[in-house]
Amino acid sequence: MIIMKIIDVINQISEGAQATQIDRDHTVDKVIIGDEFQEVTGIVTTFMATIDVIHQTIKKNANLIITHEPTWFNGRDDHHWLENDPVYKQKRQLIENHNLVIWRFHDYMHAAHEDLIYKGFNEVMNWESYQLKGDSQSKNPLERANICYAIPETTIDDLLTVIKEKLNMEVVRYIGSPQASAKRVGLLLGGSSLGLGDEKNPMKLVNSQNLDTVICGDITEWTLSAYMRDAYMMGMNKTMIILGHEKSEEVGMSNIVPWIQSLISDVPVHFVEADEPFDYFYQ
Ligand SMILES: [Zn+2]
Known part of the structure; x- marks a missing residue:
C-alpha cells in the first residue's frame, strides 16, 4: 500500500472539486489544526467538527476530519481571540492528544462545477x-x-x-x-x-x-x-x-463520501452526523 499524506488527500479533493471561481487568497478553506504531513489513517466528513464528531473520529481510527463549517466558532476560524478561553483550550487539547487534522471544505464545495x-x-x-x-x-x-x-x-x-x-x-x-x-x-x-x-x-x-x-x-x-x-x-x-x-447542509456532506472514496481508495471514508445543535423540550 502506498503511504498517503493528509496534504495529498486535501490536494486531490480540492482539485477534484474543480472550483474555478474560487478566490484563493480569501477562502476559508484551510487546515484548521494539526500536522497535514502525517500519513492518513482514515477520513471523516461532517457538517461541523463538534466534540462528539471528534470522539467518533477517534473511535474510527481516522485522523482527518473534513468539516463544512468552522471549528472555532467564527466564520474565518480565527482562534487568536480564544487563546485563554477554557472551551477552546480543552477542545484543542483533545484534537492534539489524538493527532487529528481538521480541514475546512466549504468554499470549494459551493464553488464546484455543481454546488456540492x-x-x-x-x-x-x-x-x-x-x-x-x-x-x-x-x-x-x-x-x-x-x-x-x-x-x-x-x-x-x-x-x-x-x-x-x-x-x-x-x-x-x-x-x-x-x-x-x-x-x-x-x-x-x-x-x-x-x-x-x-x-x-x-x-x-x-x-x-x-x-x-x-x-x-x-x-x-x-x-x-x-x-x-x-x-x-x-x-x-x-x-x-x-x-x-x-x-440543510448535512446531506451535502454525507453524499460526497462515495466521491471522496473514489479519489482516495486506500483508506476508509466515513460520514459522521454532527446533529442539530438543539434538543427539543416537549412537556
Ligand atoms: Zn455551506
Missing part, C-alpha cells in the same frame, strides 16, 4: 431535474445562483412530511398553512436566507422568481420570516420551511 451541498440535497429529495438556472446578469447573488426549483405541485403538508423523513428531522418549523400548495420553491440552504451580504436579497428573490415556498437553513426572524408571515397573514400562498443550518 445543493447536489446532496437534490439527490436526497430527487429534485435534480427541477432545478432552474439562475440569472447570471443579476446583481443579487441569490438570483445568480441555481437555487430555485419548479417542482410538481404538492401540498405543504406532503412536502413537510417528505422533508421530515428524508432529512431525518425530529420537528420541522414552518410559517404558513399545511393546506397551501408548493410549486415554485427557493432553496436557501446554510446561511443563504441571511441574504449573502444584503438582508433584503431573499425577499427580492421571492418576488422576482414568484416563489410560493422557501426552504431555509439559518434564519433571521425580522427579515424573510417576517415577510413570509405577513404575506401568509394577508392570504397569499406563501410558506417558509426552516431546517436550520445543520440539517
Whole structure:
C-alpha cells in the first residue's frame, strides 16, 4: 500500500472539486489544526467538527476530519481571540492528544462545477431535474445562483412530511398553512436566507422568481420570516420551511463520501452526523 499524506488527500479533493471561481487568497478553506504531513489513517466528513464528531473520529481510527463549517466558532476560524478561553483550550487539547487534522471544505464545495451541498440535497429529495438556472446578469447573488426549483405541485403538508423523513428531522418549523400548495420553491440552504451580504436579497428573490415556498437553513426572524408571515397573514400562498443550518447542509456532506472514496481508495471514508445543535423540550 502506498503511504498517503493528509496534504495529498486535501490536494486531490480540492482539485477534484474543480472550483474555478474560487478566490484563493480569501477562502476559508484551510487546515484548521494539526500536522497535514502525517500519513492518513482514515477520513471523516461532517457538517461541523463538534466534540462528539471528534470522539467518533477517534473511535474510527481516522485522523482527518473534513468539516463544512468552522471549528472555532467564527466564520474565518480565527482562534487568536480564544487563546485563554477554557472551551477552546480543552477542545484543542483533545484534537492534539489524538493527532487529528481538521480541514475546512466549504468554499470549494459551493464553488464546484455543481454546488456540492445543493447536489446532496437534490439527490436526497430527487429534485435534480427541477432545478432552474439562475440569472447570471443579476446583481443579487441569490438570483445568480441555481437555487430555485419548479417542482410538481404538492401540498405543504406532503412536502413537510417528505422533508421530515428524508432529512431525518425530529420537528420541522414552518410559517404558513399545511393546506397551501408548493410549486415554485427557493432553496436557501446554510446561511443563504441571511441574504449573502444584503438582508433584503431573499425577499427580492421571492418576488422576482414568484416563489410560493422557501426552504431555509439559518434564519433571521425580522427579515424573510417576517415577510413570509405577513404575506401568509394577508392570504397569499406563501410558506417558509426552516431546517436550520445543520440539517440543510448535512446531506451535502454525507453524499460526497462515495466521491471522496473514489479519489482516495486506500483508506476508509466515513460520514459522521454532527446533529442539530438543539434538543427539543416537549412537556
Ligand atoms: Zn455551506
